[in-house]
Amino acid sequence: MARGERETLLAIQRALTDEQFQSLKFLLEERVPLAELLPASRPDLCRLLLQRFPGQALHITADLLRQIDRHDLLRQYQLPGAEDENLNWNGATNSFSKNEDTIGSSKNEDAVGSSKNGSTTVSSAPSRCDDANVVHRVVSSPLAFPGPPRRLTEKELMQIAQKLGKEWQEVGIICLGLERNRLDQIREDNPRHVVLQSFEMLREWRRRQKDDATAPRLRACLAAASLDPELLDLLQSFQKD
Template sequence: MAATEREVLLGLQRALSEEQFQTFKYLLEEQLPLSRLQAASRPELCSMLLQHFPGRALHVAAAVLRRLPRHDLILQYHLPGADGAAADPGEVARVGSREAVGPRDVVGGPPDAGGRAQDTTTDPSGCGAGRLLSERDLLRVAQLLGHEWQEVGVLCLGLQRCRLEQIRENNPHRAALCSFEMLREWRRREGAAATAHRLRDCLRPAQLDPEVFALLQQL
């Protein structure tokens, strides 16, 4: 018996790690009521998708999964585009048209043989001070950086202005999402050194909201 649309959506959400689930919700912020979205559980998010995207919920879910990226789930659940057909460009645009990211940009690291994200957010020594920043950490920091994110990227993080311009063009009028993509770019460059302590040191010369440094102190 074929699974219903609701069952497929719930299976998808349960297959995501907690951080991937939070990123999934983040990518839907411009399409769903933010007050309900932020506190939504996995079953509640499924209901919201069915309610707001009648007949298109699986297309929307597939577009978001491509951004994570969790292509293994698209194939496993036979979502739109799983057979190699082109994804609905309208759905892809609505969840954010950004540069594709590699497997190492998945929350928690590259997937294992079963498609599950491996936990690479802590260093092998288990020392809290050396914990790598996760996607959820980056999201929290990005939401505090404000509209001066490009100056921060060039002057504090040492990123190329042309790359930041590309991020801005891909995410017009979405400062928090631009900041998030900028921090991901920095994390890719830093690799194993992308810790809260390292980011705090990089941002120290900038005149930022004190909450940014307070948050990084806690991470």
């Protein structure tokens, strides 16, 4: 096996937090025997990937990193598919810059007008309310949301779980209406793995909500709680998919 592949796998494992490392092992449970997977250290997991997926270890790792939202490691170590990640990243940056230029240009053109006699007049700049109305019209456009909200996927639930934190049980009881005894069972089934506990709680909520387990519904449930603003932003991004 190429030495570069072994070193890359180990460097990636060391770059993960403890919770992300446990999440990676959780996502591998259907591919690797639990008896080998659960006690595995970071070097052990690298060894398992190389043994179980000869020639595909980096591809598997790249897919797992996408699922736990560590796209930065894909780009940093140029894993399979990193070219697409770079294109998306650069495209988003360029698009943002162009939009900034366009907005700035539009505001300047609106601020300067010409009278009938050729003299230049300066009008008032658009107010923030005008900008808010423009944003509202764009978001409300039927083109922005071509269909009804879809059900959240397990990959998305995992990304949400990573941002819930240690107060996941309070969220489950107060925001999601789950029973305390069910949450205690989830905690016992996944000892010391806070992210997996949160993930299983969200899966329980999705099971009960069925087709109504959508990003807008979950965002509405969590909006009243004092959670990381990035979590609500993440749910907002799922609504746009």
